[in-house]
Amino acid sequence: MSFGSVKQVTMSAEEFRLFRDMIHAHCGIYFREEMKYLLERRLAPRLSLNGLEDFTAYYRFLRFSPARARELEDAVEILTTNETYFFREAYQLKAFSEEILAELHERNSRRKRLRIWSAGCSTGEEPYSISILVLESGLFGDWDVEIFGNDISRKVLSAARRAVYSKNAFRETDEEQIRKWFEPVGGGLQVKEEARRLVTFGHLNLLDEQMIGLVGQMDLIFCRNVLIYFDKDAKKRVLRVFHDRLQPGGYLLLGHSESLINLTSDFELMHLKNDLVYRKPFLEDLS
Ligand SMILES: C[S@@+](CC[C@H](N)C(=O)[O-])C[C@H]1O[C@@H](n2cnc3c(N)ncnc32)[C@H](O)[C@@H]1O
Structure with a gap:
């Protein structure tokens, strides 16, 4: 029986490379192999939000959906590091x-x-x-x-x-x-x-x-x-x-x-x- 627990979706090595290259081509940010977990953890909520089963479906969505431009913006949004403060350095x-x-x-x-x-x-x-x-x-x-x-x-x-x-x-x-x-x-x-x-x-x-x-x-x-x-x-x-x-x-x-x-x-x-x-x-x- 399911008690509504969130299904853990994992990102394969091949899926990681597809996302890494897509994000890099779009905005320059480059995720090294050891940062796969970060990509996986941050992007996982986007799957359920868009009603998708796995990362391959999400990748296809980002490539071919009419909503792809907006979704890519949202994905990049959650992948950027925004740390800053007044009079830094x-x-x-x-x-x-x-x-x-x-x-x-x-x-x-x-x-x-x-x-x-x-x-x-x-x-x-x-x-x-x-x-x-x-x-x-x-x-x-x-x-x-x-x-x-x-x-x-x-x-x-x-x-x-x-x-x-x-x-x-x-x-x-x-x-x-x-x-x-x-x-x-x-x-x-x-x-x-x-x-x-x-x-x-x-x-x-x-x-x-x-x-x-x-x-x-x-x-x-x-x-x-x-x-x-x-x-x-x-x-x-x-x-x-x-x-x-x-x-x-x-x-x-x-x-x-x-x-x-x-x-x-x-x-x-x-x-x-x-x-x-x-x-x-x-x-x-x-x-
Ligand atoms: C760590 S913050 C640096 C903020 C500030 N410059 C500082 O040093 O305190 C990095 C910022 O760069 C932005 N950024 C990353 N890739 C970018 C891109 N391709 N074009 C424009 N901004 C980008 C991120 O959204 C993030 O807000």
């Missing part, structure tokens, strides 16, 4: 606020325009931290400033637009900054309008070349703790996009455990006082 943000912003201010002083992209922004803590630092610098008062936050997950983007955060998001934020830039809203703290105003969010898959074509020229790109989940080939593709989207002399800031070694020589490594960062060379440096 303090030394890098110190280089950004004390060195890079001053340089960009000088460089763009005629156009008075600043464009920053937070690629893989998750729930928004990164682009809002950038916005706060731009405002605190006091350099860009009458400038046209835009900070774009993009992510492949619609769920994190709707949280980012709400801009309301709980304690966990503030593990690296000092009291003074909390008082200055956040206000209590329904049990959480919301980023004040002044800092929200500079930030625009959009849904974007970094591997979708058509959509990427719509991204304008940037002075600086933050892409931190995103490429670590990609394989080498997908990293290279995204780095070519970043190179293309950056102004000459534009900066690329990666996560602290990430580097461009063995991936590309298109960027130069800059030894700033507070951190090492990458920069797209100026045209005259290439001669």
